[in-house]
Amino acid sequence: MRNEDPPVSTSVTIVDIARQAGVSIKTVSRVINREEGVGAETRARVQAIIDRLRYRPNASARSLSSRRSYLIGVIFLEVGAYYYVGQVQVGAMRACRRAGYHLVVEQVRTPGAMGGVQAFAQSLREARFDGVVLTPPTCDDPEVLAAIETAGLPYVRIAPDRDFDRSPYVFMDDRAAAREQTLRLWDMGHRRIAFIDGPADHGSAARRRQGYVEALRERGAEPRPEWIVQGAFRSLSGFEAAEGLLGLPEPPTAIFAANDEMAMGVLAAAAKHGLSLPGDLSVVGFDDTPAAEAAWPRLTTIHQPTAEMAEAAVDILIDGFGDERFRGRTAIRQLDYTPMIRDSAAPPRR
Amino acid sequence: MRNEDPPVSTSVTIVDIARQAGVSIKTVSRVINREEGVGAETRARVQAIIDRLRYRPNASARSLSSRRSYLIGVIFLEVGAYYYVGQVQVGAMRACRRAGYHLVVEQVRTPGAMGGVQAFAQSLREARFDGVVLTPPTCDDPEVLAAIETAGLPYVRIAPDRDFDRSPYVFMDDRAAAREQTLRLWDMGHRRIAFIDGPADHGSAARRRQGYVEALRERGAEPRPEWIVQGAFRSLSGFEAAEGLLGLPEPPTAIFAANDEMAMGVLAAAAKHGLSLPGDLSVVGFDDTPAAEAAWPRLTTIHQPTAEMAEAAVDILIDGFGDERFRGRTAIRQLDYTPMIRDSAAPPRR
DNA sequence: GCGGCTTACGACAACGTTGTCTTATCTAGT
């Protein structure tokens, strides 16, 4: 067991391994890919040499020959800014690593670049992904979907909003979570509950709004249009929405923001107005970002298992590669939310 | 100009183009890669066919043959959570798109996975990146650097903290920015200025602290140890640090958090203590996240051109590919910060 | 001892590009 590591790694190939082991390259290939048809003894000998020389197969060659790139794309409308994006990557990467895949980040909208979906589609066809994961709201964009299907790429969507039998997908029951959240406010005694909506093209925002509406109707109240205001999932939009709401002749006693970022904006607006929370105003969010826990008052919200959803999506994708026709399987995976009851919601002060 | 698009794209190759154009595949290859040695007329004819058939070269084949993968890795200690990560990706992707590269995200630390840097190194060698971009604090990790150098990969670092002539890098003068920031507080009249530090392994945190210390000394004051507290760049750590600071017998009148996330935590702690900002306490941050603008009071901070730094890093990387020995060039690129003077800092109330 | 089956392995041709070298053809200089 002397330290006889090879010199600097001037790329050792499958041929080197085969020669050293005295077998054919095909046999080495079989060992690498854990295929059967190799005797235990031979397998061990080859494996030992692979380990000693620190051999790693060349991804390009492998991919050219096998038509598999071991690359999975995760597609965002826009990378950056959101906490959500990071969480998706965390989960997706975990699943990729486990299965020996790499994660390529793609973005449909590239500020300052020419050609929108067109350029994206080109980029797609060139990259040779084995499959892609689509995140909202891109997962509902007909153009994007068409581009991916034209390229013949298997894909899994996270939290899509329609065409549910068009592909496998993973989701969480946003509507139910939002309904519960609203019900909790109502049952605390709130009767003037406002809702700050997400971007119009965002399916999960719409479902959260539905849950809100549903809860009110369930308690026999008709949602008032002036209490449902448009937001953009960014803290500044939450701030502005709350400003409007608090300036109303009959301001709400509770505000439900469709995501935590906007809820943080609401907190800021409340601070500006000198409101004491949660006494003067209850605020609840959705997502459970780290900032929600470090807010004051600590934000009551819904924990969304984003990373786990992304992980499940990649798992479905990779599992599907075995199958002849990926589209045949319409795997669906539902994950659970968790209400995080903290301090920002309380019965309204009389 | 009839609409005679080809049928579904059952992968058209360079051979198809060559046949249709009546030229050799090499000539097509030359057209694709904008090499010289093709007549204008031939070039146009070939290009037209490429466009008509929507041909895109096979990345794997190209990569196998040319030893270039057109893949650039961007390496984080941990993806997720930070605003920073998203911004880096935005910039890096912009540069990649421009040059026809794709961006692969890698993470050194994979929670719940075996093998730390070792597994990472394997993953690296397998992926065949053309080059990688390292972000802090990973860009200062000797093990990671050694792994990358062993693999013979060109790399560019973003905001490294040492070994400045080991590779090209891009940076921003954190120290100067923090010094100015501190000076502004001092010159407003603050004499008890606390600093919430970042993680110990984070070079830019250390430089910001140096700037803070330097500013105080410049004004003839010696920094008090109890006013420099450890944080972790997360909002919760900012909250906790502020709690400690505000409980001091002689609490600071201003708190400088080494990043915005922690500053947001400080804001929360101040709200908890019923402080009126900025009268009772001035708070300043560093980074200029979107949340900083939607806070109340709006957070005074330093705008860091993160996306631009990442973009520059990728540009340097790609430019360097032309050169024989990448290590020969030690390109350095400095970008400027911008103080964002908003409402969270003001002269102390007497 | 023969055919038929299984197991373990190898030969060889893809895979779709790019790199290197060679070969026509055209242009300019004398």
Add this chain to the structure above:
DNA sequence: ACTAGATAAGACAACGTTGTCGTAAGCCGC
């Protein structure tokens, strides 16, 4: 008119794998 030198294009061999098919050896049943 002849050569030198540029320019345009092609032939062919890599690149490092995997897929397909072939085959030798061993085992079984009779």
